[in-house]
Amino acid sequence: MRKVLRAMAKPFTDTTGTARWMLVAGIVITAIFVICAIFAPLLAPYGFAQASAEGVRFPKAGPPSGDHLFGTDRLFFDVFSRTIWGARTAIQVVLLSILICVVVGVPLGLVSGYYGGWFDRILLLVMDALFAFPSFLLAIVFSFLLTDILGGSVLAVALSLSAIYIPQYYRVVRNTTVSAKEATYVEAARAIGASDFVIMRRYLFQNVVQSVPVIGTLNAADAILTLAGLGFLGLGIQSTDAAEWGHDLNRALEDAGSGVWWTGLYPGLAIVLLVTGLTLVGEGLNETINPTLRVRRLLPVHMPAREER
Amino acid sequence: MTRFASGSLPRYILQRVLLVLPMIWVILTLVFVVLRVAPGDPVSAALGDRLDDEALDQRREALGFNDPIVVQYWDYLVSVVRLDFGTTFSDNQDVLEVVRDNGGATLSLTLAAFVIALLVGIPLGLIAGRYRDTVPDVLIRLFGILSYAAPIFFVGYLLQAYVAGPLGLPTSGAAGVETVFYMERDGLNRTHILLIDVFLSGNSYYIEDVLKHLALPAVTLGLLICGVFIRLVRVNILQTMQSDYVEAAEARGIAPTKVTWRHAFRNALVPVITVIGLQFALLLGGAVLTETTFNWPGLGDKLVGYINERDYVAVQGIVTVFAVAVVVISVVVDIVNALIDPRVRY
Numbered sequence: 330m331r332k333v334l335r336a337m338a339k340p341f342t343d344t345t346g347t348a349r350w351m352l353v354a355g356i357v358i359t360a361i362f363v364i365c366a367i368f369a370p371l372l373a374p375y376g377f378a379q380a381s382a383e384g385v386r387f388p389k390a391g392p393p394s395g396d397h398l399f400g401t402d403r404l405f406f407d408v409f410s411r412t413i414w415g416a417r418t419a420i421q422v423v424l425l426s427i428l429i430c431v432v433v434g435v436p437l438g439l440v441s442g443y444y445g446g447w448f449d450r451i452l453l454l455v456m457d458a459l460f461a462f463p464s465f466l467l468a469i470v471f472s473f474l475l476t477d478i479l480g481g482s483v484l485a486v487a488l489s490l491s492a493i494y495i496p497q498y499y500r501v502v503r504n505t506t507v508s509a510k511e512a513t514y515v516e517a518a519r520a521i522g523a524s525d526f527v528i529m530r531r532y533l534f535q536n537v538v539q540s541v542p543v544i545g546t547l548n549a550a551d552a553i554l555t556l557a558g559l560g561f562l563g564l565g566i567q568s569t570d571a572a573e574w575g576h577d578l579n580r581a582l583e584d585a586g587s588g589v590w591w592t593g594l595y596p597g598l599a600i601v602l603l604v605t606g607l608t609l610v611g612e613g614l615n616e617t618i619n620p621t622l623r624v625r626r627l628l629p630v631h632m633p634a635r636e637e638r
Numbered sequence: 639m640t641r642f643a644s645g646s647l648p649r650y651i652l653q654r655v656l657l658v659l660p661m662i663w664v665i666l667t668l669v670f671v672v673l674r675v676a677p678g679d680p681v682s683a684a685l686g687d688r689l690d691d692e693a694l695d696q697r698r699e700a701l702g703f704n705d706p707i708v709v710q711y712w713d714y715l716v717s718v719v720r721l722d723f724g725t726t727f728s729d730n731q732d733v734l735e736v737v738r739d740n741g742g743a744t745l746s747l748t749l750a751a752f753v754i755a756l757l758v759g760i761p762l763g764l765i766a767g768r769y770r771d772t773v774p775d776v777l778i779r780l781f782g783i784l785s786y787a788a789p790i791f792f793v794g795y796l797l798q799a800y801v802a803g804p805l806g807l808p809t810s811g812a813a814g815v816e817t818v819f820y821m822e823r824d825g826l827n828r829t830h831i832l833l834i835d836v837f838l839s840g841n842s843y844y845i846e847d848v849l850k851h852l853a854l855p856a857v858t859l860g861l862l863i864c865g866v867f868i869r870l871v872r873v874n875i876l877q878t879m880q881s882d883y884v885e886a887a888e889a890r891g892i893a894p895t896k897v898t899w900r901h902a903f904r905n906a907l908v909p910v911i912t913v914i915g916l917q918f919a920l921l922l923g924g925a926v927l928t929e930t931t932f933n934w935p936g937l938g939d940k941l942v943g944y945i946n947e948r949d950y951v952a953v954q955g956i957v958t959v960f961a962v963a964v965v966v967i968s969v970v971v972d973i974v975n976a977l978i979d980p981r982v983r984y
Contacts, residue, residue: 351779458664463964465923470672470957473945554789558927561791562942578791582798582931590799597792604787612783 348613355609362603365416373407377414377572380405393591400591403580412595414572418483419603423552425487426494427545434495438502439529439537443510453503456496464493468555472564486565490555494548501544505537543614550607557600574600650976658969663715665961670714673954674707723955728947733955736940741959742831743812744936747859747928748921750833750852752914754860755867760910762864763871764903770876778868786865790924794858794931801854808851810933817847855932862924863917870913874906881905912975919964 365372380387386405393400399408441449459467471489479485509515510533518528559565560575567576574596581593695704705713717724723733759782766778798809808814812832813821821827821844827835833852836844878884879902887897926938933939937956944952 454660454664455668458661458668461661461919461965461968462665462668462961463919463922465920465926466957466960469926469941469945470669470953473953474672550787554787557789558791558923561789561927562930563946575789575791578789578795582791582795593792593795593799597789597795600792601784601788604789605783608783608787 351609352613355606355611355613358602358606359610362416362599362606363420365413366420367417369414369417373410373413375407375410377411378406378569379410399595400589402577402592403584408577408591408595411572411577412574412599415574415577415596415599416603418566418571418573419553419556421483422487422490422556423549425483426490426552427549429487429491430494430498430548431541431545433491434498435502435534435538435541437495438499439506439533441499442503442506443525443529443533445507449503452499456499459492460496460500464551465555465558467493468559469562469564472559476564480570483566483571486556486559489559490552493555494544494552497544497548498541501540502537505540506533509533509536546607546614547611550604550611553600553604553607647976651973654969654972658965661965662962665965666715666718666958667711669954669958669961670711673950673957674710674714718958723958724951726944726949726952726955728944728949728952733952733959736952737937737956737959738830740935740937740940742829742833743934744922744925744929744938746812746831746833746852747855747934747936748918748925750856751859751863751921751924751928752917754856755862755864758860759864759867760871760907763868764875764906766868767872767875767879767906768898768902775872779872782865782868782872784865785861785868788861790858790862790927791931793861794854794928797854797858798931807853809854812848812851812935813844814847814851817844820844855928855934858931859921859924859928863921866913866917866920867910870910871906874909875902878902878906908978911978912971914971916968916971918967922960922964 375382387397387401387407389401389403389405391397391401397407397409399412401407402411437452441452468489471492472486475485475488479488510528515528515532518532523531556565556573557575557578560573560577561579563576563579565576566573577596578593578600581589581596584590584592721734723737725732726736762778762781766775766782769775801807802809813836817836818832821832821835821839824839829835829838832848836848884897884901887901888894892901922938925936926941928934929936929939930942937960941953941956944956
């Protein structure tokens with residue numbers, strides 16, 4: 330337990346100055362959004378698709394007031410509540426898509442790297458093609474298709490996001506597997522009669538899975554932006570199914586010239602903050618993990634006093 | 639040494655070009671599988687509410703959607719090789735013509751954004767890297783992160799709401815109605831790329847009008863990749879400043895400013911060229927959002943329109959063009975890179 334804690338604190342204890350400050354800021358921002366996501370029903374005064382309270386209709390595009398901190402939009406919805414509920418949607422989608430990526434990408438990479446051969450070649454080609462494809466375009470195509478089948482649900486959007494990121498998980502896991510399977514301990518395991526499945530599960534998986542959290546953090550920021558982009562194009566989640574910042578901004582665009590600033594500003598700021606938080610965490614981790622960027626602390630060198638002859 | 643010895647430039651180029659063909663084939667297959675094997679057929683998806691069953695079936699037959707899927711796949715590959723991407727359902731246009739008429743606008747927008755990103759990103763990255771962990775560094779890095787973290791349509795929204803008015807800049811379209819009308823009437827649309835055509839016409843009123851329309855969309859899209867350049871240049875500077883040859887230069891007593899300019903900065907900028915190629919994919923995705931935000935008459939705007947019309951043929955055609963463009967550009971960048979940096983081809 331103590332070991333785990335120390336490993337978790339490593340990015341923090343290893344950093345100094347700006348790097349530590351940025352990491353802490355990132356963690357705090359991300360944590361605030363996670364809290365918003367978990368406790369959305371308690372924190373938000375109204376539901377995300379609630380247009381009236383106690384039989385009284387909310388004002389249409391009403392400015393911020395005591396009842397509605399961030400005002401209301403053209404659909405009579407409370408902007409403050411939708412911004413809070415939006416955190417829940419964003420985090421749900423990102424977590425679900427990372428889960429799908431890990432469940433699909435890691436085993437594919439393991440099997441592909443371990444067995445090699447034509448299966449490996451073909452899969453590698455497909456994944457490289459997916460990776461070369463403009464990722465946002467890929468997300469558009471997939472969500473175009475999936476919203477037809479599944480409707481504008483969280484699952485449909487999470488699946489479209491996974492299509493973009495699976496190649497990255499696959500690639501990293503496959504390459505680590507290719508080098509790890511040559512190790513002596515794998516050879517030893519094979520010599521004592523371990524089956525392929527056991528070698529992959531007990532020996533390779535442990536080594537390979539370590540890089541997954543780093544890819545996950547880095548992709549999470551990008552995933553939030555892609556989700557919002559899809560929502561903005563009307564391809565993601567619909568207003569009445571869940572609160573989604575990108576979709577809200579799309580509806581706010583027509584307000585831009587008319588002095589109604591509160592419908593666009595708050596969902597937009599929410600995206601900027603959450604993505605900034607996640608990026609700061611990612612950058613902070615990167616600066617500690619990537620040895621070429623690390624500033625080594627210079628220890629004073631004490632030379633023994635020169636002996637007088 | 640033979641002409642095609644491993645590591646020679648012609649051999650590298652040949653290898654790289656040959657590798658592209660299977661890549662494009664895989665991408666075409668992916669596009670086909672995703673869009674064609676989808677449940678329901680494209681004809682009823684696009685026109686189902688407008689035509690009766692018999693007319694729908696006629697359209698299906700004429701377009702070959704009643705053929706076995708393998709035959710359809712083969713026909714698709716053959717037609718792409720012939721550069722025939724079919725005719726759109728919703729407005730009955732040749733996809734290639736749509737690409738020609740709107741591709742120019744997308745190209746002008748992405749190039750302008752690139753120029754802005756390089757002009758802003760490289761100097762800021764150099765400063766941040768050189769003065770690591772000082773106040774300017776922290777501010778520049780925050781700016782870089784924020785410019786990446788802010789979604790394009792949010793930046794566009796803010797510019798429309800707060801900047802367009804005071805500066806008198808238009809927020810919609812690529813040119814005023816008059817410019818478009820007179821350019822067409824006088825036969826001045828020679829290249830179908832408005833930005834080039836107005837300069838060819840030499841009319842300062844048109845030029846000013848087009849540049850004004852370009853300003854906000856280009857800044858919006860430029861900011862997106864500007865952050866990427868800042869980050870990249872900064873990291874490269876950090877790495878080169880720690881390298882042995884910089885230390886050697888310092889040890890020889892060369893002035894610090896000279897070491898920074900002549901030794902560190904130059905070498906730190908080489909990887910930027912590689913990354914420019916990779917950014918093109920990001921830029922095209924961003925272009926889709928920028929065009930929608932500013933009603934910019936480019937391919938991305940068209941794509942979104944066709945998606946809302948459920949026009950599978952148009953979506954398939956435009957996506958294919960985008961994908962092939964990205965792959966081809968990545969090859970060109972690789973080759974340019976090999977010409978500049980001999981280490982790449984070994």
